[in-house]
Amino acid sequence: MSNTFNYAFIDSQNLHRGIKSLGWEVDYRKFRLYLTNKFDVTKAFIFIGYVPTNQTLYTMLQKAGFIVVFKPTVTYRDCGQEIVKGNVDAELVLHSAAIEYQNYDKAVIVTNDGDFACLLKYLKEKNKLEKVLAPHSRYSKLFKPYTGFILTLDKLQDQLEL
Numbered sequence: 155m156s157n158t159f160n161y162a163f164i165d166s167q168n169l170h171r172g173i174k175s176l177g178w179e180v181d182y183r184k185f186r187l188y189l190t191n192k193f194d195v196t197k198a199f200i201f202i203g204y205v206p207t208n209q210t211l212y213t214m215l216q217k218a219g220f221i222v223v224f225k226p227t228v229t230y231r232d233c234g235q236e237i238v239k240g241n242v243d244a245e246l247v248l249h250s251a252a253i254e255y256q257n258y259d260k261a262v263i264v265t266n267d268g269d270f271a272c273l274l275k276y277l278k279e280k281n282k283l284e285k286v287l288a289p290h291s292r293y294s295k296l297f298k299p300y301t302g303f304i305l306t307l308d309k310l311q312d313q314l315e316l
Contacts, residue, residue, distance in 0.1 A: 160284055161258035162189050162198040163250045164220075165242055165265035169307075172266050172289025176308055181316040186219040188314060193262050193284055199249055201242035203227040223249065243269050251276060260284035268294030278303070 173180050189195035200215055204224040215222050225242045250261055251273060261277050263270060264287040271294065277283035283303055286293075290308045297304060307314065 158194055158259040159196050159257065160194045160260045160262060161250070161254055162193070162195045162262040162264060163246050164198065164200040165246060165267060165270075166200050166202040167242065168265045168267050169289055173307065176290055176311070178311055179316040180307075180314055182215055182220070183218040184314050188310070189262065190219075193260075195262055197221060197254075197258070199223055199246075199254070201225060201246045201249075203238065203242065205238060243267070246270070247273050255282075258282070262287060264289075266290065266293040268296035271296035271300075274300045274303070 169180065186198055189198050198220050200220040201223045202212070202215075202225065205227055212222055212224075223242075223245055225245055227238050229236060229238050231237070246263075246265075247270070250263070259282070261282055262285045263274065263277070263283070266288045274283060274286060274297065278300065283300070286297065286300055286304045288297070288304055288306050291306045293304065293306070
């Protein structure tokens with residue numbers, strides 16, 4: 155057992171939608187085991203918008219070994235379709251750069267979202283960035299300075315698919 159404490163910080167919506175756009179779904183139990191086995195992740199925080207009817211999903215994530223961090227959601231209509239949005243960006247940055255910062259050695263960030271480029275820069279400068287797991291190869295151009303840290307999950311379909 156390693157003496158390092160690596161934590162994962164996961165943008166759930168970005169992960170879910172990114173993988174779904176490739177035509178498959180993540181098996182979260184397999185994904186949690188992958189984080190442990192590949193990166194020695196001892197705690198995996200998954201940031202997700204809270205919708206009361208999704209309790210089964212939240213229970214499954216917790217049973218798979220994730221620490222679920224909820225964000226209140228807002229609902230709006232777009233082109234006649236109801237959209238539920240829970241913007242988790244601020245919570246993910248707060249937890250990784252402040253609340254949990256002293257508790258881990260390296261961070262694994264799971265997202266394609268360029269809004270996190272400033273977090274990647276900060277963690278890299280502090281020698282705390284282990285890996286960026288992007289759902290697919292169409293990650294933000296703002297991640298270009300961190301390509302050496304990026305692993306795309308589309309290459310792991312055979313290991314992570316539900």
